[in-house]
C-alpha cells in the first residue's frame with residue numbers, strides 16, 4: 001500500500017497487470033495503488049519516484065497532519081461556490097492538472113485524456129513540455145472555449161525555447177509556467193534508476209540567473225509564471241521583476257531533496273514577503289491528495305492548487321479515470337468547506353487554519 005493511509009481499500013480480487021474496477025476508486029490515493037497494479041515496474045517507478053531518500057516527497061504527504069482546521073458553526077453554507085479565476089480566466093474548481101511528463105506511459109491516449117477530462121470539468125490543465133503528445137496534438141484535442149496554459153523548461157538551446165514559446169502563443173495557450181527548480185540537471189531518482197538507465201541529462205540550462213529570468217519575459221507576450229519557488233526571497237525577486245504570478249512547488253520531491261513543502265514555503269512568504277500575496281497570484285502543489293489539503297494551501301494564500309502524480313495514475317483508465325479523480329476531489333473539497341463553515345472558495349483565508357505546530361517546528365516561533 002506504499003505507506004499510504006489505510007482507508008480499507010481491498011485489492012485481493014485485483015489481477016496483477018490489469019485495470020482494477022474503477023468503482024473501487026474512492027480516494028485519490030487509491031489511484032496510486034491501482035497504477036502500481038496496472039503499470040510496468042519501470043512506468044510506475046517513473047511516476048512515483050522522488051529524489052535521494054525522498055524526504056521531501058514524504059514530507060509533502062505528511063505535512064497535512066500538522067495542520068488543524070477548527071471549523072466554524074452557525075454559518076449558512078447552503079450554496080457552495082467552488083469556481084475561481086486563474087490569471088483572469090474562469091475555472092470551475094480551484095485545483096488544476098499540473099505539468100507532468102510522459103502521460104503516454106500510463107495510457108495510449110496520453111495527454112489527450114487529460115485535456116478532455118479537464119475541459120469537461122472546466123478545470124485548468126497545464127501540459128508539460130516533455131509530454132508524449134505534441135503541443136499541436138494537445139491543443140487540437142481541447143474543447144471550444146477551453147483554456148489551457150503550457151509548461152516550459154529553460155533549455156540551454158535558446159532557439160528551441162523561442163520556437164516552443166511562439167508555437168504556444170499561436171496555438172492559443174494562455175500562459176506559460178516556466179519551471180525554475182530543475183535547472184541543469186534532474187534530481188537523482190534512485191527508485192527510477194533501478195528501472196532505467198537514462199538519468200540526469202535534461203538539456204536544461206545551468207546558467208539561468210536572475211538577469212536571464214528578467215530577459216525571459218521579453219521572449220513572449222504570454223504571461224510567465226515561474227514554477228518551483230521555494231523561498232520568500234525568490235518569491236520577492238519574481239515580484240520585483242514584474243511577474244503576474246508565482247508557483248510554489250518542490251517538483252513533487254523530484255529535484256532538491258530536503259526542499260520545504262508548499263505549506264512551509266507559503267508560510268515563509270507570509271512571514272517575510274507578505275506583499276507577494278497582495279500583488280501577484282500564487283499557485284502551489286506537492287502532496288495534494290485530499291480536499292482538506294486544497295483548503296490548507298488556499299488558506300495560506302494560494303489562488304489555485306496543482307495535482308501532479310494523481311492525474312497520471314488516474315489516466316490508466318484514460319478520460320474516465322481522470323474524470324472520476326476530479327469528481328472525488330471536488331466532493332471532498334465541497335464537503336470540507338461545508339463542514340468548516342465556508343460556502344465560497346474565494347473566502348478561505350488563514351483564519352480557517354491553525355499552523356502553530358509547523359511555526360514551532362520549522363520557524364522556531366513560540
Ligand SMILES: Cc1cc2nc3c(=O)[nH]c(=O)nc-3n(C[C@H](O)[C@H](O)[C@H](O)COP(=O)(O)O)c2cc1C
Nearest residue numbers: 047098099100101128179251252286287307308309
Ligand atoms: C512523472 C512526473 C513528471 C513531471 N514532469 C514535470 C515537468 O515536465 N515539468 C514540471 O514543471 N514539473 C513536472 N513535474 C512536477 C509536477 O508539476 C508537480 O510539481 C508535482 O508532481 C506535484 O506533486 P504531486 O505529484 O505530489 O502532486 C512532474 C512530476 C511527476 C510526478
